[in-house]
Amino acid sequence: MKAAFFGPEATFTDIAVQSVFPEASRVAYRTIPECLEAVKTKQVDMAVVPLENALEGSVNLTVDYLYHEELPPIRAEIIVPIEQHFMVHPANAGAWRETEKIISHSHALAQCHQFLRREFRHAEVEAMGSTAAAAKYVSEHPELKWGAIANEMAAELYGLEIVRRAIHDYPFNHTRFIVLSNEELHIEKTPDFLKSTIMVTLPTDKAGSLHQVLSAFAWRKINLSKLESRPLKTGLGNYFFMIDLNHSLEEKLVRFSLEEIHALGCTVKELGTYYRYMADK
Numbered sequence: 001m002k003a004a005f006f007g008p009e010a011t012f013t014d015i016a017v018q019s020v021f022p023e024a025s026r027v028a029y030r031t032i033p034e035c036l037e038a039v040k041t042k043q044v045d046m047a048v049v050p051l052e053n054a055l056e057g058s059v060n061l062t063v064d065y066l067y068h069e070e071l072p073p074i075r076a077e078i079i080v081p082i083e084q085h086f087m088v089h090p091a092n093a094g095a096w097r098e099t100e101k102i103i104s105h106s107h108a109l110a111q112c113h114q115f116l117r118r119e120f121r122h123a124e125v126e127a128m129g130s131t132a133a134a135a136k137y138v139s140e141h142p143e144l145k146w147g148a149i150a151n152e153m154a155a156e157l158y159g160l161e162i163v164r165r166a167i168h169d170y171p172f173n174h175t176r177f178i179v180l181s182n183e184e185l186h187i188e189k190t191p192d193f194l195k196s197t198i199m200v201t202l203p204t205d206k207a208g209s210l211h212q213v214l215s216a217f218a219w220r221k222i223n224l225s226k227l228e229s230r231p232l233k234t235g236l237g238n239y240f241f242m243i244d245l246n247h248s249l250e251e252k253l254v255r256f257s258l259e260e261i262h263a264l265g266c267t268v269k270e271l272g273t274y275y276r277y278m279a280d281k
């Protein structure tokens with residue numbers, strides 16, 4: 001099984017893949033769109049990409065690709081506990097407080113915003129492709145007084161020294177990753193629970209449309225666990241909605257509610273019914 005993941009090696013996405021698919025042959029891609037393209041064109045059997053962080057919210061690039069592109073279904077979700085560490089090249093470990101620039105993924109920088117303000121008010125901060133890409137860059141440039149924010153696996157793999165541990169601003173830090181595949185997956189790990197994701201576009205300018213969509217689920221006692229709007233990219237004030245249901249899309253009552261939502265003039269894109277897996281179990 002070939003698994004595309006948002007790389008390079010030792011990103012949090014890589015941790016997600018290794019925890020649920022220990023046997024997979026992992027193929028690192030530099031960007032989220034490249035991972036999704038790889039599974040769409042069947043160069044790989046599955047793609048694993050980040051979708052949402054508990055502190056920073058959705059990974060917009062992933063959400064937008066799920067809406068605008070025709071991709072294979074979501075087959076699984078992996079929840080990874082996120083611990084961000086501050087690391088430097090061993091040659092600079094003694095003088096880490098003099099770090100001039102700190103690099104990482106934009107989400108990771110945002111998760112450590114207070115730490116950066118408190119400890120490195122005068123340092124420059126710059127976003128890189130991923131946390132592991134930042135760690136790799138620091139390891140290749142001992143001449144620079146730069147530091148990276150990344151995980152423990154990245155520190156080990158790229159030979160960096162962690163000088164401050166667990167620097168994320170809030171202790172409850174988890175990220176959701178999704179697995180897309182053309183085929184059904186056989187996963188050995190015990191799943192947590194079942195859920196589904198859909199995307200809904202409302203008919204233009206009809207008062208009460210969102211209320212009607214939510215009512216279609218509410219009176220049938222269909223439990224929603226997420227509702228988020230994203231710009232449709234067709235003009236200000238135009239949105240689509242991403243909705244997570246704690247149900248299968250095959251359930252009769254879910255089918256009835258989706259039919260009703262269609263009849264109201266909405267467009268519904270079904271992204272899949274899948275199990276959730278915890279990386280730490």
Ligand SMILES: O=C(O)C(=O)C[C@]1(C(=O)O)C=C[C@@H](O)C=C1
Nearest residue numbers: 011012013050105107130131175
């Ligand atoms: O850069 C990485 O290590 C990733 O896997 C990406 C990502 C993200 O997109 O949010 C994943 C988990 C963390 O929240 C920080 C970065």
